[in-house]
Amino acid sequence: MLVVDGANPQSAFRAFWPQSMRILHVLDHSLPYFSGYSFRSASILRAQQRLGWQPVALTSPKHENFPAEIETIDGIEYHRTPWPPISKFQAVPMVRQMASVAALTQQIKRLAAELQVDLIHAHSPSLNGLAAAQAAKTLGLPWVYELRYYEEDAAVDRGKTRHNSLRYRLAARLEQQALEQAGAVATISQALREDLIRRGIASEKITVIPNGVDTAHFQPCEAAAELISKYDLAGKTVIGFIGSFYFYEGLEFLVDAAIELLATRSDILLLLAGDGEAMEMLQNRIPNGLRGHFIFTGNVPHNEVRRYYSVMDILVYPRKRSRLTELTTPLKPLEAMAMEKAVVGSDVGGLRELFGETGFLVEAENPKALASLLLRLAESATERHTMAAKAREFVLQNRSWETSVRRYGEIYGKLLLT
Secondary structure, eight states: OOOOOSSOHHHHHHHHHHHHOEEEEEESOOTTSOSHHHHHHHHHHHHHHHTTOEEEEEEOTTSOSOSSSEEEETTEEEEOOOOOOOOTTTTSHHHHHHHHHHHHHHHHHHHHHHHTOSEEEEESSHHHHHHHHHHHHHHTOOEEEEEOSOHHHHHHHTTSSOTTSHHHHHHHHHHHHHHHHOSEEEESOHHHHHHHHHTTOOGGGEEEOOOOBOTTTSOOOOOOHHHHHHHTOTTOEEEEEESOOOGGGOHHHHHHHHHHHTTTOTTEEEEEEBOOTTHHHHHHTSOGGGGGGEEEEEOOOGGGHHHHHHTOSEEEEOOOOSHHHHHOOOSHHHHHHHTTOEEEEESSHHHHHHHTTSSEEEOTTOHHHHHHHHHHHHTOHHHHHHHHHHHHHHHHHHOBHHHHHTHHHHHHHHHHTO
């Protein structure tokens, strides 16, 4: 395990930690499941490994149907936590949650001791943090809690509960417990940091580690000829979205805007790559006579996503206004920005913080306003390209994963030297 001493421990730590620090990351789920959560986790682990650190991952029981209890993905070791034996009481939500915490706690303790890790880094949701808190206390290890989203707000936006319901309040209370017990807190946006301060978490305890992007992989390239041929895109202005079709993404407003836009520009085509709970609703909104202007590709393998970006002229993120979208910043727009694409988003906090001067914002849940902006951009390639170039430069300077992940060094250093 990491040992640092001497008259100047801060300097000693900076000189020592890249080659020696072992971090156990506790995750809800991971690759090979595709989600923004999985991609952020994998990117953090790979970037830490490139910096010379020694990250290892442990997933909660919610990562199910795994082929082996240890998997190596992209050079990173992922350990799995099986669900404990089913009891007749596990149909009761809190019983199942506490069983998950207990099983994960035991796995953290076992693995942390076996691998002689220096630090535990637990990522949302709160159950991971509570398990890490118990294990860290037993082992005498420092631990970090990374808040990516409020689970209670995500449940509201997905229709699983109501704001301020009993389930909502209970989830918020568990989140507060994890936040208060953690030695340090990382979060993905300035808006979340400010909200945490309002919740009583000390500002000096919180560090923003924003989403990043692999700027070497996602970079400008020629439009994929096979996709142009497959979807008959030649001569079209292609408006696109790549991601999960969650209801909070507001994709119905993009579909409605495209329908309105087609009354003016018959060369418009909307290319939607992904799948999810809103798929059927979106398809049912399209008039029969316009269906040829809407393409639903289904899920796209992650290693092919860049080809789909390459044929899109404008990427749109029409998120609805909610606590979730006001406080969290999505990862996908950064890929489009790195590809040097024009990006348009709803004027909600998470996108407003992300785009700044590098994207176009429009009133949320207003398809007429969105159609008007898209018409303007469809008619001005110069305006699109100017903003797209700024977007690419922004991610190069500020949002590569290496830039973001280096910030963990400060958090880890303070905890290890306390």
